[in-house]
Amino acid sequence: MSKVYLLRRELREFEKEPKALVKFLEKTPLFSKIKPKDLVGIKIHFGEDKNKGYIKPWYIKNLIEKIKRIGAKPFLFDTNTLYRGKRTNAVSHFNLAFFEHNFKLLNIPVIIADGLKGKDYFEVDIEGKHFKRAKIASLVRDLDFMLVLSHLTGHVLFGFGAGIKNIAMGCACRAGKMEQHCETAPRVNHQVCILCKKCINTCLYQAISLKDEKIFIDQDKCTGCAQCISECPKGALKIVWSENYQPLQERMVEYAKAVLNSCPNHFFVNFSMFITKECDCISKEEVSLVKDLGILAGSDVLSLDKATVDLLNQQEKRDVFKEVHPDVEYKFQFEYAQKIGLGELNYRIEEVKL
16 A cells, blocks of 8 residues: 655645745655665646746755755756647747746756657657557656656646646657547537637647638647647537547556656655646636645655545545536546556555644
């Protein structure tokens, strides 16, 4: 049975005591796993332009200093996105992270792991149901240790996002992201559509156009990134989840397994504070859905994600992510993850008091 560590904290409390993160993680196996001279890649989401939910650099400053004191060499990394925005290529992605979102405050490198245009990758054998090989960002192959910092949010495609999604999508190159999304082309409800053309303007692959005064989606060009769904002000774009949610989640889980196969030394931390309806890829400021839960950590990403969602639902006395994304059966990813050996569903909570 996997052990999941829990520190109950509200964000306002945490911001007043940023050293609490290191004190909490000292109660976990994390620092005993990191060795002097290790190249420690910290997988984090830098947040899209205008988004305010991402993990702020000052939240982890003391953590970075602790890793340096061990004698290791930490750096931050993420990969380029499929959708239009400031994280589409490594130059604009770096500028957003380093200068606009102030990750320069940490005095460590920021690296975009799949290269200038998201084409740098290596292939990992996984022999999965959907994939025989996964396309993983080239940097991941050379890590001595990977520390995955995830912000718990809802997600339009997966119901929620935390550690599993962070490594599956966040460590895949652009082609790998496209493979995971490939069967999720949206449909248009023309009775609801107001022809605002926001979906056309946001589509990076020119898959959406106006034909006969109606929005048309070219199924051959669509990558299934779902950015158009988030941009639509009327909810006119929608995925037929009864057909697509299960293979989508299976593909994501298989990619997560490929990442961990290529980087066996890892640890996960879920920041379960300021929990929003959509993920940090959304280019707008959102509001918190629920009361903050705190910070959870563990070596088993499946147990950690399962415990994070379970504890949130227990706290709120309802299924939070099913309520905000009712079409998505997100719990299927847990079952499939255990089936392919990503981790364990059974866990034991160790609550840490500081």
